[in-house]
Amino acid sequence: MTTISGALQAVRDRIARAAEAAGRNPSEIVLLAVSKTFRPEQIREAYLAGQRAFGENYLQEALGKMPALAELPLEWHFIGPIQSNKTRAIAEHFAWVHGVDREKIAERLSQARSPDLPPLHVCVQVNVSGEATKSGAAPEQVPELARRVAELPHLRLRGLMAIPEPSPDAGLQRARFRRLRELKQRLCADGLPLDTLSMGMSEDLEAAIAEGATIVRVGTAIFGTRRKQETVNSER
Numbered sequence: 001m002t003t004i005s006g007a008l009q010a011v012r013d014r015i016a017r018a019a020e021a022a023g024r025n026p027s028e029i030v031l032l033a034v035s036k037t038f039r040p041e042q043i044r045e046a047y048l049a050g051q052r053a054f055g056e057n058y059l060q061e062a063l064g065k066m067p068a069l070a071e072l073p074l075e076w077h078f079i080g081p082i083q084s085n086k087t088r089a090i091a092e093h094f095a096w097v098h099g100v101d102r103e104k105i106a107e108r109l110s111q112a113r114s115p116d117l118p119p120l121h122v123c124v125q126v127n128v129s130g131e132a133t134k135s136g137a138a139p140e141q142v143p144e145l146a147r148r149v150a151e152l153p154h155l156r157l158r159g160l161m162a163i164p165e166p167s168p169d170a171g172l173q174r175a176r177f178r179r180l181r182e183l184k185q186r187l188c189a190d191g192l193p194l195d196t197l198s199m200g201m202s203e204d205l206e207a208a209i210a211e212g213a214t215i216v217r218v219g220t221a222i223f224g225t226r227r228k229q230e231t232v233n234s235e236r
C-alpha cells in the first residue's frame with residue numbers, strides 16, 4: 001500500500017529529476033499539495049512528512065477543514081475559481097490566491113485583506129488553451145490586469161498561473177506552458193516584479209518544470225484518486 005509519505009517522496013524525486021534534466025536547481029520549485037476532497041488527517045500525514053503548502057479549490061470545504069489543523073504552521077493556497085461573494089473569506093483565510101482573472105476580484109480581495117496580515121500573494125490566471133469555457137484571463141488582457149494587481153495595497157503580485165487542458169500531444173502541452181513563461185518574461189521586461197509560474201499537475205509536472213514552473217500543484221500523485229466531486233462542486 002502506498003502511504004502519503006511514500007507518495008510525497010516519489011513526487012519530490014520526480015521534481016528533482018525534472019529540474020536536473022532542465023538544468024535547474026530543484027530548490028527553485030515549490031510543491032503545492034492539492035488536498036481538495038481529502039480529510040484533515042490526510043493533510044496532517046503529509047505535514048508530518050514535511051509538506052507545508054496546501055491547495056484547496058472549494059471555500060466551504062477548506063473552511064471546514066482548517067480548524068482541525070489550526071495548530072500546524074500550514075500555508076494555505078486558494079486555487080479554485082473565485083466568486084465575488086467569497087472574496088472576503090478567501091482574503092481572511094489564505095496566504096496565496098492563484099486564480100485571479102479579473103479586476104473586480106482583485107479589488108475585492110485587496111479591500112478584504114486585513115492590513116494586519118502580510119499582503120495576499122496573487123497569481124493571475126491565464127487561459128492558455130484558448131477555450132471560451134475555461135476560466136482565466138485571455139493573454140492579451142493579462143498585462144493590464146497584472147498592473148492593476150501590482151497597484152493594490154493589500155495584494156502582492158507574484159506571477160502567473162494556468163491550467164492547460166490536458167493534451168495527449170506532448171509538444172502542444174509544452175507549448176502552452178511555454179506561452180505562460182513567455183508572457184511572464186514580457187511582463188518582467190515591462191517592469192512588473194513577477195517571480196512565480198504556477199503550472200504543472202500530477203500528469204504533466206515534468207513538462208511544466210522544463211518550461212520554468214516554480215510552483216507545481218499536485219493532488220492525485222500525493223493523496224490518490226479523488227472520489228467524484230459533484231457534492232463538493234455543488235457549493236459553487
Ligand SMILES: *Cc1c(COP(=O)(O)O)cnc(C)c1O
Nearest residue numbers: 034057079201202217218219220
Ligand atoms: C485539482 C487541481 C490540481 C491537482 O490536480 P492533480 O491532477 O490531482 O494533480 C491542480 N491545480 C488545480 C487548479 C486543481 O484544481
